[in-house]
Amino acid sequence: MSLTQAEVEHIAQLARLDLTEEEKARYREQLSAILDYAARLRELDTSHITPTASVLAASLPLREDEVRPGLSLQDVLSNAPQAEERQFRVPPVLE
Template identity: 55%
Template structure:
């Protein structure tokens, strides 16, 4: 598979890019080089390689949920800038 100047012109039109003839030629060459490299990767024998979703082994480290007492409302309100009827009062952001 290779990219032609017409392909580059079509994509440029879709992206509303005004490319000069020199830019079209340069992009065509660069895109073809990328495709040639991808074709080289297809030559690799990957039969013994297990499929992965990520290059590095990544796992979430999460603690178990524990039921425990929460802070009493009086202690929580000590940290609130303003309080009204047992709720934290904040400045209005909408009129």
């Protein structure tokens, strides 16, 4: 199979990735080759197979919903590219 330029641009849009024209061309070719390779999975009849999302046999544990100390505000904001008072600062989200 071969991805189209429009499909590559659509995927990049979904993934919120700026790509150069050169990157788009390269990924179009490379992803097409990888997806071709992956097409061999269709050789197998899996109509009666349950999918595996996790290999864990046991059910996931639950705990009491208790209030516990978390990271301090200072820790939470310490890696922020821009912070102001008690908040992360970002450019406008709405026009």
